[in-house]
Amino acid sequence: MVRxxxxxxxxxxxxxxxxxxxxxxxxxxxxxxRMTAFVMEALGVDRAEAGRLRHRYWQEYGTTLAGLMxxxxxxxxxxxxxxxEIDFSxxxxxxxxxxxxxELPGRRIVYTNGSAPxxxxxxxxxxxxxxxxxxxxxxxxxxxxxxxxxxFERVFAAAGVxxxxxxxxxxxxxxxxxxxxxxxxxxxxAPERHAAEHIHHHTDDLTGFxxxxx
Numbered sequence: 001m002v003r004x005x006x007x008x009x010x011x012x013x014x015x016x017x018x019x020x021x022x023x024x025x026x027x028x029x030x031x032x033x034r035m036t037a038f039v040m041e042a043l044g045v046d047r048a049e050a051g052r053l054r055h056r057y058w059q060e061y062g063t064t065l066a067g068l069m070x071x072x073x074x075x076x077x078x079x080x081x082x083x084x085e086i087d088f089s090x091x092x093x094x095x096x097x098x099x100x101x102x103e104l105p106g107r108r109i110v111y112t113n114g115s116a117p118x119x120x121x122x123x124x125x126x127x128x129x130x131x132x133x134x135x136x137x138x139x140x141x142x143x144x145x146x147x148x149x150x151x152f153e154r155v156f157a158a159a160g161v162x163x164x165x166x167x168x169x170x171x172x173x174x175x176x177x178x179x180x181x182x183x184x185x186x187x188x189x190a191p192e193r194h195a196a197e198h199i200h201h202h203t204d205d206l207t208g209f210x211x212x213x214x
Contacts (some may be wrong), residue, residue, distance in 0.1 A: 005185060005200065006213040010106035011159075011166035013179075014132075015146075016119050017112065018171040019189045019206065021091055021126055030086040031114075035064050038082055042074055062145035062174075063113050069143065076143045084118035091125040100210035101131045106165075110135045111155050113145045134159055146170075149178040156182075169206065173199060 014020055017028050032054070039050035057067020068074035101108060109132060112119045116137035123129045138144070140158055141151035156163060168179035169187045173194040176186040180198035187201045187209065188194055194202070203209035 002201070002209070002212040003214075006167060008165055009167045009185060009213075011109065011161045011163075012104050012106060013109045013111055013156075013159075013161065013166060013168045013184075015112060015168075015170040015172070015175065015189075016110055016114060016122055019169055020097070020110070020128065021094070021122065023171070023191065025090050025092070027086070027088075027090060027122075031083050034083040034086065038079055039064070039068070042068070042079075043072065062147055063138070065138070065143070066145045076139070080115040080118070080137075080139070084115060084121075088121055088125040091122065093125075093127040094207070095127060097126070097207045097210075098128055098131060100207050100214065101128065103214045104210065105214075107133045107159075107161075109133060109159050109161065111146075111159075112136070113138050115139060146175040147172070147178055149181070152178045152182065 021027060035054050036047060036050045039045065039054055040047060045053070054064045057064045061067040061070060065076055065079055068079065069076060110119055110123070114137055116135050116139065119135050119137060136155045136159060141154045144151040144154070146152065163182040163184050167185040167187060168176060169189050170176050171190050173188055173196055176188060177198045180186045186199050187203060188199045189203055189206050191204050
């Protein structure tokens with residue numbers, strides 16, 4: 001029943017964090033800690049205020065970085081470099097996921113609100129390197145973040161994604177609204193289901209889900 005909804009798909013677009021690795025490894029906890037430290041140093045605020053701003057900017061602007069850029073004029077390059085200096089050894093290899101990804105017909109793409117170099121390190125730690133035709137980070141969208149439609153449009157244009165023949169896999173339900181509006185099949189990858197008209201499918205097991213569509 002699932003397979004028939006993906007027969008037309010020739011472009012498979014995957015988010016990175018908490019999508020191509022399970023959220024229980026808590027990798028993003030490390031990044032959030034470094035984000036908070038960066039905000040403390042850059043804005044001269046205490047930890048509590050930095051944490052509040054980090055979360056507020058994520059809610060209002062899509063990412064903490066977008067808020068820092070728009071409200072405070074913070075350059076993005078140093079931020080992206082510093083917040084992604086983390087321990088990747090916590091990521092377990094994923095041979096079963098690698099096998100399912102390799103079987104997908106068409107082009108496979110990673111698109112993250114992090115940086116492309118960071119994404120490459122995550123893929124290497126998971127044993128998923130070499131499986132994707134392209135890896136795009138927020139820098140390829142002119143530092144505009146998902147969920148903004150303009151960010152998707154820039155990346156998809158650069159990647160040559162034909163959205164009516166594409167599927168998007170994401171852990172953040174906000175980031176599936178624009179792909180849905182652009183004609184893509186949408187899959188929410190998360191422990192808990194989020195009911196919304198712009199979400200076609202939900203799974204808490206990406207490997208198992210891909211086995212159903214091949």
